[in-house]
Amino acid sequence: MLCSIVPPYMLRRIAAQSEPRLWAVARAAKESLLHIKDLQAVRAAPAPSTPPSVVAAKPSPPKRTIYDADTSENLPGRVVRKEGAAPIGDAAADEAYDGLGSTHRLYAEIFGRDSIDGAGLALDATVHYGNLYDNAFWDGNQMVFGDGDGEIFQRFTKSVSVIGHELAHGVTQFTAGLNYRNQAGALNESMSDVFGVLVEQYLKKETTEQASWLIGEGLFTDKVQGAALRSMKAPGTAYDDDILGKDPQPDSMDTYVRTSADNGGVHINSGIPNRAFYLVASELGGNAWGAPGQIWYGTLTSGSLPSACTFGKFAKTTAATAEELFGVGSVEHDAVLKAWETVKVKV
Amino acid sequence: MKITVQRSGGIAAMTRVWSVEAVSDDDKERWMPIVEACPWDEAKSQARTVNEPDRFMYSIRAGQRRATLPERAVTGPWQELVECAKAEGSESRGRLGARR
Ligand SMILES: [Zn+2]
Numbered sequence: 290m291l292c293s294i295v296p297p298y299m300l301r302r303i304a305a306q307s308e309p310r311l312w313a314v315a316r317a318a319k320e321s322l323l324h325i326k327d328l329q330a331v332r333a334a335p336a337p338s339t340p341p342s343v344v345a346a347k348p349s350p351p352k353r354t355i356y357d358a359d360t361s362e363n364l365p366g367r368v369v370r371k372e373g374a375a376p377i378g379d380a381a382a383d384e385a386y387d388g389l390g391s392t393h394r395l396y397a398e399i400f401g402r403d404s405i406d407g408a409g410l411a412l413d414a415t416v417h418y419g420n421l422y423d424n425a426f427w428d429g430n431q432m433v434f435g436d437g438d439g440e441i442f443q444r445f446t447k448s449v450s451v452i453g454h455e456l457a458h459g460v461t462q463f464t465a466g467l468n469y470r471n472q473a474g475a476l477n478e479s480m481s482d483v484f485g486v487l488v489e490q491y492l493k494k495e496t497t498e499q500a501s502w503l504i505g506e507g508l509f510t511d512k513v514q515g516a517a518l519r520s521m522k523a524p525g526t527a528y529d530d531d532i533l534g535k536d537p538q539p540d541s542m543d544t545y546v547r548t549s550a551d552n553g554g555v556h557i558n559s560g561i562p563n564r565a566f567y568l569v570a571s572e573l574g575g576n577a578w579g580a581p582g583q584i585w586y587g588t589l590t591s592g593s594l595p596s597a598c599t600f601g602k603f604a605k606t607t608a609a610t611a612e613e614l615f616g617v618g619s620v621e622h623d624a625v626l627k628a629w630e631t632v633k634v635k636v
Numbered sequence: 637m638k639i640t641v642q643r644s645g646g647i648a649a650m651t652r653v654w655s656v657e658a659v660s661d662d663d664k665e666r667w668m669p670i671v672e673a674c675p676w677d678e679a680k681s682q683a684r685t686v687n688e689p690d691r692f693m694y695s696i697r698a699g700q701r702r703a704t705l706p707e708r709a710v711t712g713p714w715q716e717l718v719e720c721a722k723a724e725g726s727e728s729r730g731r732l733g734a735r736r
Contacts, residue, residue, distance in 0.1 A: 424646040426690035442648070451647065458689040469689055477689065505648070518648050533650060534729060549704075550642065552693060556649030 348397035348404065352411040353389045355382045358418040358433075365431060366415050381416035381446045385434060388452030389414060391492045395453070395484070396460070399491065399578050400586050405459035412456070416446060425451055427458035441513055441533065448505045448517075453488030457481040465594040473598045474555035479562035482521060483585055487578045497570040497577045503527065521567045524560030540564050542600075542633035561632050562600060565607075568628035573621065580621045584611045604629040604636045637664060639671065641721040642695040654725035670720055671698040673713035679703035694718060 351372065357379070358366035369382050376383045389412045396402040404410040413431035422435025425445035432455040434445045445451055458481050461467055467477040482504050490500045503517035504527075515528025515536070524538035538560030539545055545561065548554045566585060570577040587610040588594070594606060608625050615621040629636045639656040658667040674696075680703075692707040696717065703714075710718055 424648070424690065424692065426647065426688055428688050428691075445647070454647065455690065481689070508648075532729060537649075550644035550651055550693065550695070551649055552645060556645065556647070 348402060349409040351390055351393040351404070352409070353386055353393075354411065354413050355386050355389075356413065356415040357382060358415050360417055360420050360436070362419050362422075364415055364418075364428065364433065365413060366418075369416075379416070381434060381436065381444050384444075384446035384449075385414045385416050385432070385452065388446060388449045388488075389432075389456070391449055392453045392456045392488045395488045395491045395578065399487075399582060402460075405456055406463040410459075414452075416444075425455055427455045427462075429462065432456065437508070437510075439510065441510060442508055443510055445505075445508065447507050448489075449492060450482075450485040450489045450503070451505050451508065451518075452485075454481040454485035454504065456488075457484035460484065461589065464590045465598070466596050467594065467598055468596050469552055469555060471553035471555075472558070472600050473596060474552050475558040476562055476594075476598055476600070476603050478555045478559035479566070480585075480589055482519060482559060482563050483566050483582075486521060487582050490576070491578050496575055498574065500577070502567055519556075519560070519563070521563040522571075524564050538563075540632065561634065562603065565604070565628040565632050565634065568631055569621075569624045572624035572627060580615065581624075583614060584621065584625060587614060600634045601636070604634045608636050637667065637671070637699045638697070639667060639717075639721055639725070640695075640697045641718050641725065643692050644695070645691065645693045647690040651729065653728050654721045655728070656721055656725040667698075667720075670713070670717050671701070674698075674703070674717055675713070676701045676703055679705055679709075 353370075353372045354368060355370040356364075356366035357369045358364065369379065370377050370386055376386075393404060393412065396404065404412065414434065415431060416434045418433045418435050421438040423438050423442050425432070425434045427433075432452070437443045437445060458477070461477050461480050467473045467480070469477055485504060486500065486502060489495075493500075501517075502522035503520055505518035506516060508518065509515050509528070513528065513533065514530040515533065517527045519536065519538060520527040524540040525536050527536040527538075529535045537546065537557050539558060540560055541564070542561060546554045546557045548557065551557060566581060569584070570581040573580055584607055588603070588606045591606060591610060593609075594603065608622065608629075611619070611622040611625045626636055637658045639658065641654045642651060643653075644651045656667070658664050688706070688708065694705045694707065694710055696703045696705065696714070698717075705714060
């Protein structure tokens with residue numbers, strides 16, 4: 290049963306809206322289009338229980354809880370700040386609280402998404418994890434932030450792109466479920482970098498031209514020769530230090546790194562799809578959370594990425610999503626094709 | 637016997653390597669029980685368990701034995717071995733990967 294009363298050509302036009310406040314509607318329209326495609330493909334299948342709706346449900350406000358592990362490795366630790374409570378004066382805890390809020394806001398206001406799982410999931414984060422712990426991670430349920438060793442790294446909550454990065458791992462887990470290994474893993478990492486920088490850019494209201502496109506800016510101590518962990522604009526140039534060595538990210542398939550370390554180089558080869566996203570944003574100009582963000586978010590949530598996705602399959606899906614949202618031969622569609630060509634991924 | 641602990645991954649993806657060369661009889665006597673206590677055979681199946689995003693991966697070698705473990709699995713005797721190697725080993729920062 291085809292329940293949508295809005296004809297596909299009209300959905301397509303709604304989907305192509307450039308007004309930010311209409312994006313949630315545009316997204317729902319796009320989902321309806323994909324839904325129609327599915328229905329056309331499996332007409333014989335039983336009718337879906339929930340018909341597509343053009344009006345997206347309004348995302349709920351965030352439900353944040355910040356915990357303190359007191360330098361232990363026990364999760365989640367003791368509660369130090371709940372939703373709506375005043376700042377507690379602990380920099381890491383307050384930065385985590387604000388960063389979760391900024392991340393929730395980007396998904397709600399720009400993508401019409403109700404928290405990480407799309408169903409109002411409570412956002413939990415633990416700070417002061419471990420002793421001089423040099424890392425931040427998503428454990429499948431919550432975010433975890435270390436204080437850094439003070440020699441190379443400062444506390445990991447200092448960068449809002451890092452907070453956005455961790456939460457995006459949650460979004461990927463609840464949507465495409467990309468494996469955390471090899472190319473699928475590098476795409477998983479790239480999704481986190483893309484939505485991590487978008488959280489920061491949306492918070493600072495920075496255009497593509499104004500933004501740094503750096504992941505983890507300000508995390509290094511003064512002793513390190515480097516600006517950040519990674520650069521999406523110029524992968525391989527974020528740091529060059531006597532002790533740390535040089536940023537190992539490739540910026541095209543010509544320099545793809547084969548390694549068994551880091552789950553097959555997931556944080557290394559992510560430089561390639563990262564740059565593709567930057568190139569689309571750069572080509573289109575303006576706000577990266579606009580058309581570029583819509584295309585990438587649409588791809589992530591399209592339901593057509595396999596868990597063992599390759600760069601090629603991902604690139605094809607971004608092109609299909611751009612075509613769906615903006616039409617064949619649109620500047621957006623062309624920008625996507627050109628970006629993948631530049632980083633030498635075949636679409 | 638050479639003992640090497642390589643830690644890769646993490647959001648920063650900076651590889652660190654700690655190595656210990658147990659050459660003297662005293663050294664061997666001290667390190668052997670630490671190495672022998674680890675369940676090397678079980679590690680093969682643990683290497684396949686899904687790693688959590690941005691957590692560290694450990695590649696551990698002791699003589700001919702090897703194991704790859706996600707950070708979450710580095711507990712008990714593995715944790716003992718890793719902590720000892722970090723405390724006593726000489727450190728080098730591994731450059732990730734010869735490029736193709
Ligand atoms: Zn990550």
